[in-house]
Amino acid sequence: MSAIGILGGMGPQASAKLYELLIEGTKAYTPAAVDDDYPEIVLLNVPVPNFISNKNDLQKAKQMLIDSTKLLEKAGCTINGIACNTVHILLPELQAATKVPFLSIPNLVAQKIKAAGFERVGLLATPTTLQSTLYDDALEGIATVVRPNKELALYIEKTIYKQLDDSLTTKDKGLFIKEVDDFMASQQLDAVILGCTELPLVYGDFKNSRVIDTLQVLCDALLKRYFETDRQLGV
Numbered sequence: 001m002s003a004i005g006i007l008g009g010m011g012p013q014a015s016a017k018l019y020e021l022l023i024e025g026t027k028a029y030t031p032a033a034v035d036d037d038y039p040e041i042v043l044l045n046v047p048v049p050n051f052i053s054n055k056n057d058l059q060k061a062k063q064m065l066i067d068s069t070k071l072l073e074k075a076g077c078t079i080n081g082i083a084c085n086t087v088h089i090l091l092p093e094l095q096a097a098t099k100v101p102f103l104s105i106p107n108l109v110a111q112k113i114k115a116a117g118f119e120r121v122g123l124l125a126t127p128t129t130l131q132s133t134l135y136d137d138a139l140e141g142i143a144t145v146v147r148p149n150k151e152l153a154l155y156i157e158k159t160i161y162k163q164l165d166d167s168l169t170t171k172d173k174g175l176f177i178k179e180v181d182d183f184m185a186s187q188q189l190d191a192v193i194l195g196c197t198e199l200p201l202v203y204g205d206f207k208n209s210r211v212i213d214t215l216q217v218l219c220d221a222l223l224k225r226y227f228e229t230d231r232q233l234g235v
Contacts, residue, residue: 003040005077010084011164014197018083021219029227042075044068066097073098079225106138114142118190122146125195163198
């Protein structure tokens with residue numbers, strides 16, 4: 001048996017959305033008419049402390065995620081994903097804890113940007129992701145990464161927390177779409193990466209090929225790996 005493993009809970013809403021996307025995306029591979037048309041999915045909602053705002057909780061969060069990674073392997077997962085961009089700063093340690101490969105969101109996004117020919121891309125994300133080189137490393141030699149100014153970065157952070165505590169209004173969501181469009185226009189960007197998995201939930205179903213939904217990118221890659229590789233090999 002093969003199964004898709006998801007380290008989730010950071011936050012729970014994004015993890016739930018990824019599960020929905022995986023179910024919906026199955027239609028591209030099977031009739032999706034009966035239960036066994038769908039992939040086996042193991043979703044762990046890991047209640048890690050907020051190490052983004054409190055760096056003192058980083059070690060505790062890391063150990064919880066390492067333990068959960070080992071649990072995914074015991075559950076029979078053959079390919080893993082993390083429903084959170086920021087946690088990718090811990091990906092080397094998590095990968096070292098298991099033989100099951102993780103798909104890296106920044107690397108998957110880089111492949112998409114390279115295929116599209118984008119050369120100048122904006123990054124909207126948590127402060128931790130913005131301060132890291134996750135996307136700079138993945139996009140080296142492919143595209144230039146443009147970060148928001150302090151004001152916009154603070155607005156994005158507040159918007160993420162509003163999504164997490166379910167206090168976003170319809171007006172908030174409309175304003176966020178406008179901020180994305182203004183960022184793209186003012187910085188002359190080819191595309192914008194929604195580099196926090198909460199942000200696609202804020203952006204909603206308004207499709208724009210120049211706005212990269214990192215949840216959808218991860219979903220597509222997990223399903224492709226599951227149906228075209230692991231399942232065919234019978235692993």
